[in-house]
Amino acid sequence: MQINRDMNILVVDDFSTMRRIVKNLLKELGFSKFDEADDGSTAWPMVQSGKYDFIVSDWNMPQMTGIDLLRHVRADENLKDTPFLLITAEAKRSQILEAAQAGVDGYIVKPFTAATLNEKIQKIFARVAERQSS
Amino acid sequence: MTFATQIDKQQVQALLEALEQDDRSQASHLLDELTKIREGELHQQLRVLTQNLHQTLDDLDLDTPILLHAKHDLPDITERLRYVIDETQTASEKTLGSAENALSFLEQLESILSEGMTEESRKDGKPLIEQCSSELTNIMLAQSYQDLTGQVLNRVILIVTALEESLRELIQRSKHEFHAIPDKHVDEMQRKQQEAHGVGPNVTAKSKQDAVESQDDVDDLLDDLGI
Incomplete structure (x- = not known):
């Protein structure tokens, strides 16, 4: 399956090193258009612009959490189908179920590998393609 | 340190009877009385605890x-x-x-x-x-x-x-x-609130109890839900 490598990706994490790692890994996977936000609250107005085709977010952030950002996205008629991947250290079973209920497309626990990221992205966009063709 | 309660059996029995007879005003009156006793006890306990703490701190030498x-x-x-x-x-x-x-x-x-x-x-x-x-x-x-x-x-x-x-x-x-x-008690609502905000990496043995061990566990969990 071909993934559009020109898509606009928003990387949200309160730690700059983590944003840098995620961006570098995405670059290795052939993506090139990224923006960054350091909190859900700064990410949300950016997302509302409608620019992003894919959101990669941390969970635990000071002002607005990643799960809240996800809920905002899913509740917005224009944005609700935006693929959303959580990369987080939150690993309680109840939290993963919570994220699933909120409509997350993929869930990666930190620390993670490049292979895991690649696998999840493939899976997410395979499902997006399936959804669009059906 | 333990404190004997001043609430006696008859008072509780009277409350039970009032409740059984659906005498709400009597029940509420009795409950108020019990609460008053309990509050008085709590204040007394607090007083003793504070006195003890003061005494202990006074007893401490400066190089403790x-x-x-x-x-x-x-x-x-x-x-x-x-x-x-x-x-x-x-x-x-x-x-x-x-x-x-x-x-x-x-x-x-x-x-x-x-x-x-x-x-x-x-x-x-x-x-x-x-x-x-x-x-x-x-x-x-x-x-x-x-x-x-x-x-x-x-x-x-x-x-x-x-x-x-x-x-x-x-x-x-x-x-x-x-x-x-007593053990630290976190009720369901507090736990949910904490988890919603994020609890960070599960480092302690206790916090690991309800956590997944690997990405495979996450994938299995989400697989079951069709994600």
Whole structure:
């Protein structure tokens, strides 16, 4: 399956090193258009612009959490189908179920590998393609 | 330290009877009385506890470990932990910088080599390989943070352990039974709130109980839900 490598990706994490790692890994996977936000609250107005085709977010952030950002996205008629991947250290079973209920497309626990990221992205966009063709 | 309650059986029985007979005003009146007794008891307990604590603090000599810890070691701990945060951040940034540079040198090398192996490409490629190897050495050197922060963290563990010991002693001197202190209770709502905000990595044995162990566990869990 071909993934559009020109898509606009928003990387949200309160730690700059983590944003840098995620961006570098995405670059290795052939993506090139990224923006960054350091909190859900700064990410949300950016997302509302409608620019992003894919959101990669941390969970635990000071002002607005990643799960809240996800809920905002899913509740917005224009944005609700935006693929959303959580990369987080939150690993309680109840939290993963919570994220699933909120409509997350993929869930990666930190620390993670490049292979895991690649696998999840493939899976997410395979499902997006399936959804669009059906 | 335990406190006998002044609530007696008859009062509770009277309340039960009122409730059984659906006499709401009587029930509410009796409940108010019971609450009043309980509140009085709580105030009395608090008074005793405060007196004890005051007495214990008065009895402490100025060179008692807990006082020394409070004045010298606690501010020290904060400073040491800040150092660990700063050092790990610096090391992480150095490593990322070098890795990004190395990747870019490799990219340039790849593009040179894609045009075939000529005398020219050999000449252009050599400095790139050298730069790449120097960045890898930088990455290796940046890892020395682990030695430094490890030493600082070990020191913090020592201080915290000593502080815990002193606090225990203080509790015992104020005539409390350490083992009688109740378990920390987090109700369902608090737990949910904490988890919604994020609890961070599950490091302690207790917090690991309800956590997944690996990405495979996450995948299985989500597979079951069709994600």
